[in-house]
Amino acid sequence: MxxxxxxxxxxxxxxxxxxxxxxxxxxxxxxxxxxxxxxxxxxxxxxxxxxxxxxxxxxxxxxxxxxxxPPPERIRLEPEEVPFEILYEDRDLAVIVKPPGVVVHPGAGHAGGTLVHGLLRRLSGLSGIGGELRPGIVHRLDKDTSGLMVVAKNDRAHLALTAMFKGRAVEKWYLALVHGVPEPRAGKINAPIGRHPVHRKRMMAGAPRGREAETFYRVREAFRRAALLEVRPYTGRTHQIRVHLSHIGHPIVGDPLYGGRRPQGPKAERQMLHAWRLAFEHPVTGEKLSFEAPPPPDFEKLLEELRACGK
The missing domain is CATH 3.10.290.10 (RNA-binding S4 domain)
Known part of the structure; x- marks a missing residue:
């Protein structure tokens, strides 16, 4: 024990x-x-x-x-069938693709149907360090953000992966569809992020007591009123990419919290943000691992519509 x-x-x-x-x-x-x-x-x-x-x-x-x-609490969640794709699995970890609309772990208003429930159903073992409600969870994606995640299957891998994320040794790239075309077309956003003083569900760039946050972006494809960006967050603050892109005047299309629903320009039912690439050294073997996952169908469909309208 x-x-x-x-x-x-x-x-x-x-x-x-x-x-x-x-x-x-x-x-x-x-x-x-x-x-x-x-x-x-x-x-x-x-x-x-x-x-x-x-x-x-x-x-x-x-x-x-x-x-x-204290030692990890005994996991008491019941496994459920939850949609996600497993790209890689070994005795220490798994790399999965989370679809949009799936909450990562149980919480207020989300007692079932989370990614954790699905992991318990499909993976042979999960680390217990995250506690009763977050077995195996090393990092998270927002409910409506899709894409790559790494999951720990034992405590040794969990501790090592957590240290790698905190030490910025994990390379994470996202695809984001934003309103407008940023100028310059590549750059770094440095603005501390903290809780919004009035709207407690929102984070805010430039908050007086905010924590250091840095995000790199570059335009992959430009359209008339939007752009597809490749984005790499160097830090891991809550809502970091969404907050930073909104901060420079180019909120993510479909993001209701940070100004991404506009009468002009493309429209979407959720924020068009996808964790596209993940690269890191295996926490046990030291092997270099790299994974990519294409955006889900709703993201691809909107891109095709924008391409059809011309650039």
Whole structure:
């Protein structure tokens, strides 16, 4: 049976002033900031002499922090038949293609029919580090974003993949259909991303307390009122590509949250964003792996319609 793991950390001078949740998630790759908050709520994070710890508390140089991470909860989800394609599978991981409209893991309003339910049905084993509701999930795609994902089948692979994502060692490319044609036709977007101060479901570029975010884009194909972009996010902030492209005035077609539904220009029922290419070193064997997946039918159909209208 998995056992509780205990981490003893000392805050270096250069880390002084960081939020506690940011510091811990940076030092322990398997922990997200939301998981740190849960550990704090359960009293599993301790700093000598400090009685009440908050996620937002700045850490101080020299402080000793003890973190107790309980063993993964037993998975109690029932497998279901959920559509997705398996491109690659071995004893450590699987690379799959998520269709649009599928939520990655259970949450509020999504008790069934998620990608996790389908993974439990079709894969022989999943890592438990993500907890009861997120077995095998190393990274996520929004519900209406399609494309490539890597899934961990054991804890060793999960920890290694998580560290690779945090260390920016995973190459991710997306295809995005946007309103208008960006100028210049290739460039980097550097704008910190944080929660919108009023609309809590939205993220915002240039937020006062936003986290560093960098996205590269280049125009693959230009149309009269739209463009097909190849996009590579160097960081992994929530809604990063959607926020950054909207920030430069070229929101993704069909994106209701960030201005992608306009009376002029192409229209779509969901955001036209597809995780097209994924490349990384195998976390166990070190083999270089690279995968590509074409966009789904609705994306391809809209592209054909735009091409038929001329450029």
């Amino acid at each position: 998995p056992e509780e793991r205990i981490f003893h950390l000392i805050v270096e001078p250069e880390a002084a002033g960081e939020r506690l949740d940011v510091f811990l998630s940076g030092k322990i790759p398997e922990l997200t900031r939301s998981r740190v908050k849960k550990l704090l709520a359960c009293g599993l994070v301790e700093i000598p002499g400090v009685k009440k710890l908050k996620a937002s508390r700045p850490v101080r140089a020299g402080e000793e922090i003890t973190v107790r991470v």
